[in-house]
Amino acid sequence: MSRSVKVAAAQLGPIGRSKSREAVVRRLIELMREAADWGVDVIVYPELALTTFFPRWAIEDEEEIDSWFEAEMPNAATQPLFEEAKRLGIGFHLGYAELAWQDGVKHRFNTAIIVDKAGGIVGKFRKIHIPGHNEVLDRPGQHLEKKYFEVGDLGFPVYQAFGATCGMAICNDRRWPETWRVMGLQGVEMVFCGYNTPVGLGDPYDLDALTLFHNQLSFQAGCYQNATWAVGVAKAGCEEGFNMIGQSMIVAPSGEVVAMCNTIEDELIVHKCDLGRSAEYKRDIFNFAYHRRPEHYGLIVERTGAGSPEK
Numbered sequence: 645m646s647r648s649v650k651v652a653a654a655q656l657g658p659i660g661r662s663k664s665r666e667a668v669v670r671r672l673i674e675l676m677r678e679a680a681d682w683g684v685d686v687i688v689y690p691e692l693a694l695t696t697f698f699p700r701w702a703i704e705d706e707e708e709i710d711s712w713f714e715a716e717m718p719n720a721a722t723q724p725l726f727e728e729a730k731r732l733g734i735g736f737h738l739g740y741a742e743l744a745w746q747d748g749v750k751h752r753f754n755t756a757i758i759v760d761k762a763g764g765i766v767g768k769f770r771k772i773h774i775p776g777h778n779e780v781l782d783r784p785g786q787h788l789e790k791k792y793f794e795v796g797d798l799g800f801p802v803y804q805a806f807g808a809t810c811g812m813a814i815c816n817d818r819r820w821p822e823t824w825r826v827m828g829l830q831g832v833e834m835v836f837c838g839y840n841t842p843v844g845l846g847d848p849y850d851l852d853a854l855t856l857f858h859n860q861l862s863f864q865a866g867c868y869q870n871a872t873w874a875v876g877v878a879k880a881g882c883e884e885g886f887n888m889i890g891q892s893m894i895v896a897p898s899g900e901v902v903a904m905c906n907t908i909e910d911e912l913i914v915h916k917c918d919l920g921r922s923a924e925y926k927r928d929i930f931n932f933a934y935h936r937r938p939e940h941y942g943l944i945v946e947r948t949g950a951g952s953p954e955k
């Protein structure tokens with residue numbers, strides 16, 4: 645009898661700028677109860693699931709910026725979610741903006757956590773690939789994540805949860821093969837990845853028109869090449885006048901999409917993920933020890949450098 649994890653992707657529709665954390669948590673709990681009815685082990689919420697996607701605006705006031713962040717987790721607004729999860733015996737993954745103090749210095753991260761069925765935080769990830777810009781561009785919509793978030797300082801760890809080796813990525817991270825391979829080298833079997841992916845910000849046509857294709861491609865390639873399941877979950881719909889893709893999906897180690905949302909609102913999809921499929925691919929075609937030869941790749945020394953794009 646192979647091991648399995650029953651997962652739910654809990655896609656969220658738009659969250660208005662004025663929506664309270666409490667109102668959003670009520671939506672999360674409603675989806676959690678629906679997932680519990682399906683006997684789900686873990687429900688996966690999107691990136692920045694507690695608020696509107698505020699990096700679409702240039703905010704200068706420090707207090708206003710901090711108002712979009714959580715200084716503690718859980719806190720008064722999210723405690724009901726942790727308590728309901730424990731009552732229902734269901735785990736969850738939650739993305740949120742994290743305000744963290746380290747040695748008396750304030751840091752802001754785009755963060756996600758894994759919470760087990762007992763309501764305990766068993767894993768944390770801070771987004772590493774921060775897309776967009778740190779200054780306003782001359783175009784219809786902005787993407788100012790570099791203005792608000794530091795690069796994550798936790799790497800791509802994996803955790804034992806729900807009977808599986810679980811890892812996390814956030815949004816843009818999914819586009820980078822390193823994200824998946826660093827977890828793949830740690831034997832990951834299940835990746836949780838929330839996203840807020842805008843369209844219509846004024847990017848070149850093909851970038852926009854291919855956004856849905858690139859979203860699917862990123863998940864399917866990452867899963868197949870690292871023999872892992874993934875749950876990709878969108879904050880979707882037209883949020884404060886800006887469109888974001890839905891297309892939340894559950895992807896198998898074969899790269900096949902086994903479930904996908906077909907709305908751009910709050911929607912739940914569920915799948916019983918057979919971890920034996922991951923084991924098959926790790927034992928055969930992606931048996932890293934048997935087939936992978938990094939010592940022969942002629943890897944160049946990685947050049948680091950956070951330089952801005954060529955003008």
Ligand code: ING
Nearest residue numbers: 775815816839840841842851855
């Ligand atoms: N959003 C987007 C993402 O990586 C983006 C940014 C959009 C990049 C479209 C490229 C094309 O899905 C976040 N939040 O990372």
